[in-house]
Amino acid sequence: MRLAPPTDADWMAAAIALSRRGRPSAAPNPNVGCLIVKGCKVVARGWTQAGGRPHAEAVALAAAGDAARGATAYVSLEPCAHASDRGPACSDLLVAAGVARIVIAAQDPDPRTDGAGIARLRAAGIEVVEGVLPAEARAAMAPWWTRRRAGRPFVTLKLATSLDGCIAMADGASRWITGDRARAHGHLERAMHQAILVGRGTFAADAPRLDVRLPGLEARSPHKLLLTSGTAPEGWTAVASPDAIDGVDSVLVEGGASAAAAFLAADRVDRLLLYRAPILIGGGKAALGDIGLTDLAAAHGRWRLADSRMLGSDRLDVYERVRRD
């Protein structure tokens, strides 16, 4: 049996998967993935490195060496047109390497590039294909994209509840609702975010460490934000409102019910992580405070199921905010 050769979309999906490796370490730059393919063989791979340099294309071209000549490069974001003291422009590197064809998922909205990279490649005689899996590429770099386009961070809200939607017993006891695997997954999510936020009640009750307790990922522990109108203790940054977060692309809101409700009321939640344990609590603490809903009909059509999996006997459902923009 002969398999059909991969399509441009197949290769791009692989480049987009690579791009996720730079999340969140590539910040403040976009996390981009690059695959260099020649004669149906992958000759090199690259993704944006920690701190944002080298770029994905530079990594892949360095690995490919002479094999890049005449090859096709798949890049999840338009190659940059601007040189900086941290490195040359990727469009120049691709021309110099003799790449014959470049497939791009999404155009770079950065005004220093924004079509100029594509123009430079075409001017050098390279065949450029645009718009292959752009939505998937943008989703893979959603934190960078959201901040650049909307001027605010991409916010994930995490809730760990019983089947009846409680985040704790009436006396506040919440250890443990979910099991080991769900909690380990929660730590992995911490490592994927630049900042974690809790409200004052959760801070006072739990004095949470909010670090990443997974072997090898301890250094990925994010900034700690406290939602408060007052000041924050050492090691924490005070945030007065969901609209007042500055300097990070991604925030994980870990609790409690009031902080979660504040972000939802401000429509500042882009992604929900719902961990649900197969237990009933009854009369416990609700997951959310008032979010300003005045009409049930208005609650519908806002959330789309993006992923669902079992973590031991707990279920994780991931929902994404449906936005038309």
Next chain:
Amino acid sequence: MRLAPPTDADWMAAAIALSRRGRPSAAPNPNVGCLIVKGCKVVARGWTQAGGRPHAEAVALAAAGDAARGATAYVSLEPCAHASDRGPACSDLLVAAGVARIVIAAQDPDPRTDGAGIARLRAAGIEVVEGVLPAEARAAMAPWWTRRRAGRPFVTLKLATSLDGCIAMADGASRWITGDRARAHGHLERAMHQAILVGRGTFAADAPRLDVRLPGLEARSPHKLLLTSGTAPEGWTAVASPDAIDGVDSVLVEGGASAAAAFLAADRVDRLLLYRAPILIGGGKAALGDIGLTDLAAAHGRWRLADSRMLGSDRLDVYERVRRD
């Protein structure tokens, strides 16, 4: 490619599937399924008819006619040994029909049979195999089995909530949380129960009809029970406590939070139907009142996920109470 012939367990699984068709109409008799197989071919099928007679074996033997001679009969419950004015004993019918081999899932705990059916078949020279998928057979007749063994009905609790576990907005509005398909499934569940119960709050707020509004199933609308220390209106039966239900094998508890909590606190819930809509309410009405939980650890290990499916954009999770009895 030749398929391997079906095993006894394969045929029995089909007989158990048939047995479900008699639920709940077979009451007060057990809902039994029967398959008659000859030379790897199904020659007849039967299940307990409405009101409990004819029995599954009688139906299948009547359909099989002479083809039953030398055949194997798969029966989900031991054939009865007692004749009544409503029909002869099934063990006698099977002997008279010349069936060569009988495979039985579970022994009948009814003292009028309880092994006597098997003894009579063996005495007539029929090969009898016992204990093929007994747990599955008992699960398919759980209402009858629970009432016979525990002296109480099999109770299903239905909850329809938002992602944050609310059954209504703070002002009581609950139309609609779940969508058309989930609500239609709820009506199908009504048709599968002998009785439906609500608490006084739900009765006062909604004056629910609790009938089955599915074409062709209107006549299957169950008895209506009201959990109250007082009296019930016409058409309803008053039930003073979860332990005071008499005369039915199965009850569907439809709400509200207090009634649900009363049944859970009494450990009288055998099955949970959780319909969950992809919406957030925030600060709404909780699904459950106090269920007497004093320790989170005690909440674990009680519920096992038995089924999970999407109904439109809503999810249905079915949990079963883990009991060691």
